[in-house]
Amino acid sequence: MIPVVLRITRHGTESDRLAAFKAVFGPEEVTVVCEDVRYNGDPAGAIRTVIDRIELDGERKVVAIDPIAPLDLLQKIVDGRDRLGDVLILRAMHKRDPETGRVVVTGRDPQGRELLAFSHYEVLEQIVIRTRPL
DSSP: EEEEEEHHHHHHSHHHHHHHHHHHTTTTTOOOEEOOOOOOTTTHHHHHHHHHHHTTTTSSEEEEEEOOOOHHHHHHHHGGGGTTTTTTEEEEEOOTTTTTOOOOOOETTTTTEEEEEEEEEEEEOOOOOOOOOO
16 A cells, blocks of 8 residues: 655645655655645545545555645644544644744745745644634
8 A cells, every 4th residue: 555645735745845754654655646625615525535536546545634724724624634534634844943933934936925944744633723802
C-alpha cells in the first residue's frame, strides 16, 4: 500500500515539505497529491470524497491531509475528523526569526504574496475558537 499525503492547496509541494513527509511516512513510498478542494459548506465531506477517489484503486492509502485553510475551516475539518478515518490532519509551521518572533519571508510568488519559510508539521487534534460580541 502506497502512503499518500493529500495537500489541499492550489500550489505544489516544496522540497522541504516533501522531505518532512518522507521522514515520517517513508522515503521511497510516500506520494503527495495536491488538490484544490471546494468545501461547499462541508469541508470533511468534500475531503472524504477526494480521499475515496484517491484510494479507489486499492493501491494507495491516504495517511495524512495538509489542508491549507483559515482557522474556521480547519476547525470544521478537525471537528469532522471521524468522517475522515484514521487520517492525520497536519498543520505546517513556519520558521520564525529568533529575535523578533516574526515568520521568515523567503520571497514572493507571481501574485505578490509572501512566501513563508517552512519549519515542520504538527498534528491538529483540537481547535477551539471562542468569541464574544465587542
